[in-house]
Amino acid sequence: MGLMLQVALLCSLTILSFSSLSSSLSSNYYHKSCPQVESIVAKVVRDATSRDKTVPAALLRMHFHDCFIRGCDGSVLLESRGGNKAERDGPPNVSLHAFYVIESAKKAVEAVCPGIVSCADILAFAARDSVVLSGGPTWDVPKGRKDGRTSKASETTQLPSPAFNISQLEKSFSLRGLSMEDLVALSGGHTLGFSHCSSFQNRIHNFNSTHDVDPTLRPAFAASLKSICPIKNKAKNAGTTMDPSSTTFDNTYYKLILEGQTLFSSDQALLTTPNTKSLVYKFASSKKAFHTAFAESMIKMSSINGGQEVRKDCRFVN
Template identity: 80%
Template sequence: MGFIVALILCSIVSSFCSSANSLSLNYYSKTCSNVDSIISKVVKDATSKDNTVPAALLRLHFHDCFIRGCDGSVLLESNGGNKAEKDGAPNLSLHAFFVIENAKKAVEAACPGIVSCADILALAARDSVVLAGGPTWEVPKGRKDGRTSKATETAKLPSPAFNISQLQQSFSLRGLSTDDLVALSGGHTLGFSHCSSFEKRIHNFNSTHDVDPTMHPSFAASLKNICPVNNNVKNAGATMDPSSTTFDNTYYKLILQGKTLFSSDQALLTAPYTKNLVSKFASSKTAFYTAFANSMIKMSSINGGQEVRKDCRAVN
């Protein structure tokens, strides 16, 4: 079942309790008491058919929360003259939207008009981590869905090329600390990246080096084979770590070895405080799991929505 983390919500997310529409662990206890189990079943069924679903759902939740808070805006479709978040450049590789749509249908059948798409996504992200072997946590509920989704705002997402100060600023703007930054970066233990997100590290890095010197030479050579210069192989890329469908602390061990894909991953070693956290999480999976669960609750409690959508793809 994963590592159980006991939490007192407001002691961890005190700065968000008033701004997060008073999220509550028992928000649906009287109106949709089995919402957790309904969503868990949908996520489990989807994962049994495609083991990349957990990584996709966790990434969906991150990309939702970092734009306008966790309001389900990443789920909205473009319409008329408006290009929605999901069609912004950083989000074009997002997938598994169908899992959230299926979960919404199942929840609506049991409790019509009660549960927001934002809450469904937050619960699905937690379930994904558990199914991949990671920690579990109690998800505070009561988010509302947003009515605004703009592709242009996806430029605010943290870039794989960010340095440590840019990463810290990006997280700070969301009320997230440096501790949260290092813990949540551990989500990169799951998933896959296209060449475009890391090719600048392995080709013409700068005027002195062809390859980023912080990258392990043999690892760089393997990536060059996958992503040659002027690569035009559709969907070419690499898994985030060798155990890319298992939620573990391998990611932090790879950072210490110079074997991660993104500059933003390696940047965690460039400041003493973040480097110490990387070493701590590399040596203790329990410490990582506890920190990750706490930071997920904190991040997912940022909300600014206004309604409960009937259809996650469109405003009411």
């Protein structure tokens, strides 16, 4: 228990140091030094998405996973070197993909504005562009992040788990200066993408001592998941889409929560407090309300930064 408290305190102090740097970000940071940067990144993301419809979900998830470790510092983009195993090779991140999109965008930006735009900013732009391309809202991304020089796979245990309950979720988000409202809004990102069986096996096999299947799941939905993910299934790529409209950034996710048809325990957990439950109902009934809240929470989350440099190559420190 003492060790857990030490870890929590360390996380708290680290997040406070991130937050103190967010004031240095600005909307016009590249106004003179690289005014074309956002259009350059948007084109790279758009071209990649035209070839692979899974790119938007991948980039949005990548940005989230980056911000939740050391702040939005591009540390998730660093490759493992020597004896150091980087974040991208940590267990929760092994399914991340589309790193090539950020690397391509960085090369395109460097060709026009060498040494000016951080990889962390490029990833933040790409996440926003991914949402827009999927039919979601746009927002003015705060700019001026610096890239971090540290990336450790061991720190990916700090990422919120799909199996978290509401108390665990609240603690994880609050350590990063994010509210319960931010939690519910940002969870809406689950409207995009695909999940492997490992992320929801806990709900459909040996759920607890009295139920094999999570009783909050709709029976027919649980049966379909069990057919996709039988207990002995070891296939790495087995899984299913997050919702039926998994390439469209809509509010279907919230409707599915109310119907008992979402994948993660952390999704269903949003119905377990009055505040979060009311927000689920609100976003389920209004796509506009969800889009507005999501954009606001993304600005808030992406303003956490703790980097030190502008990398020449997103894969390696300078």
